Amino acid sequence: MQDQDYDLLFQQLATTLRQGGFAWLVRQVSEQILVGKISIAPSTADKKRSSKKKDASTGTFSTAYTPKERLELLIKTFRHVINTNEMERKLLSFFDETSHNKIEAIEFYSELEEDAPLVLTHERVDGRQIRARKITEMLDTLLEATNDVH
Amino acid sequence: MSIEITLTNEIQSTLIRLGGLITSELTPSSAPPLIFEGYLLTLVLQAANLENADIDYRDINNRRPTRFVFRASPGYIASTWRPYTYATIAFPDKPVLEAHVGIRVVGTTGVLHQCDVAVIKQEEAERCRRESRPAQPGQPAYWVSPKQSELILAVEAKFYDEADLDLDLARSFIGLVSDISRPSYHFVASTASDSVERLLTKKKKNWEHNIVPASTKEVTRLINAFQTAFRNFKTTY
Numbered sequence: 001m002q003d004q005d006y007d008l009l010f011q012q013l014a015t016t017l018r019q020g021g022f023a024w025l026v027r028q029v030s031e032q033i034l035v036g037k038i039s040i041a042p043s044t045a046d047k048k049r050s051s052k053k054k055d056a057s058t059g060t061f062s063t064a065y066t067p068k069e070r071l072e073l074l075i076k077t078f079r080h081v082i083n084t085n086e087m088e089r090k091l092l093s094f095f096d097e098t099s100h101n102k103i104e105a106i107e108f109y110s111e112l113e114e115d116a117p118l119v120l121t122h123e124r125v126d127g128r129q130i131r132a133r134k135i136t137e138m139l140d141t142l143l144e145a146t147n148d149v150h
Numbered sequence: 151m152s153i154e155i156t157l158t159n160e161i162q163s164t165l166i167r168l169g170g171l172i173t174s175e176l177t178p179s180s181a182p183p184l185i186f187e188g189y190l191l192t193l194v195l196q197a198a199n200l201e202n203a204d205i206d207y208r209d210i211n212n213r214r215p216t217r218f219v220f221r222a223s224p225g226y227i228a229s230t231w232r233p234y235t236y237a238t239i240a241f242p243d244k245p246v247l248e249a250h251v252g253i254r255v256v257g258t259t260g261v262l263h264q265c266d267v268a269v270i271k272q273e274e275a276e277r278c279r280r281e282s283r284p285a286q287p288g289q290p291a292y293w294v295s296p297k298q299s300e301l302i303l304a305v306e307a308k309f310y311d312e313a314d315l316d317l318d319l320a321r322s323f324i325g326l327v328s329d330i331s332r333p334s335y336h337f338v339a340s341t342a343s344d345s346v347e348r349l350l351t352k353k354k355k356n357w358e359h360n361i362v363p364a365s366t367k368e369v370t371r372l373i374n375a376f377q378t379a380f381r382n383f384k385t386t387y
Binding site: 009012013016017019020021022024025038039040060080081082083084085086087088090091094095098099100101102103104105106107108109110111112115116117118120128131132134135138139141142145146 | 167179205218232348
């Protein structure tokens with residue numbers, strides 16, 4: 001697979017995500033791609049302690065993502081977000097087990113009036129679980145396929 | 151058909167099927183960080199449970215709720231805007247503790263800081279509720295926040311899509327911790343970042359990464375760290 005193939009696939013997946021309401025996620029990933037991969041080089045004091053690192057530069061550095069890494073970043077980020085479904089299930093089950101009452105819902109309210117509340121119920125979370133698992137499987141397939149194609 | 155063409159077709163067909171499954175209802179943009187904070191609260195409570203605490207839940211009206219309400223943005227512990235839920239943690243013969251999500255605490259310099267998850271002594275929480283006053287006609291609201299010295303455990307939660315666990319946030323955390331003298335303040339992220347971890351390790355700050363339900367090893371390690379905070383509390387009081 002050539003760099004332009006990874007770029008094309010990135011664009012196709014980004015379009016699919018935007019159409020599905022995940023433009024915010026594509027934007028975050030795009031911002032991260034602009035920033036690059038951040039790393040910290042040893043400080044001068046560190047270098048003095050280790051003669052092996054004498055030639056290394058010091059400070060914070062950014063390395064650009066390759067087209068393949070950009071695609072992997074988008075896939076893994078989306079998978080990470082979708083997998084919050086597992087956390088939702090843990091939340092509901094833990095509160096059910098430790099509360100004296102049966103929990104009807106978990107709600108998150110912002111004091112900023114314009115923000116809609118996030119409401120988790122067993123029904124909603126279970127309903128999303130099947131779809132979340134299917135999507136995760138497909139994203140894993142995509143990751144494997146892009147690694148297999150040479 | 152070559153292997154390459156077969157795989158490319160597989161990718162395209164996977165993309166089409168993905169498009170049919172993805173909707174914004176699946177995960178709104180504001181949801182992941184809130185769910186992560188709630189999940190971390192359950193890990194704090196699990197740690198308390200393992201240290202033989204009794205866990206219970208109350209709302210600000212001191213009722214046992216059936217709908218758990220948490221803050222989606224930082225707020226005051228005594229706020230009556232919603233019937234916010236908190237957990238009570240009771241160790242035998244020790245002062246009762248409360249665990250809250252998204253409350254402000256007063257740092258050593260008097261500056262207010264947000265704690266994504268905070269465990270404080272109930273006595274201090276009750277003082278804040280008693281001394282605070284919601285807005286009334288002709289009188290603005292007056293809120294009292296817990297003192298940092300009364301924090302038993304605090305967590306800075308960072309849910310990150312792999313994309314944005316950056317150094318600025320770790321540096322902000324270091325600044326925050328410098329205004330909170332309690333030793334058990336944890337930076338907990340849902341993903342990993344070498345540069346962030348390196349910085350926090352160098353500054354001798356508590357951190358844990360990859361905290362998602364599937365990461366059994368990291369989750370166990372974090373619960374152990376929370377247990378240590380509770381053990382220290384039990385021996386101190």
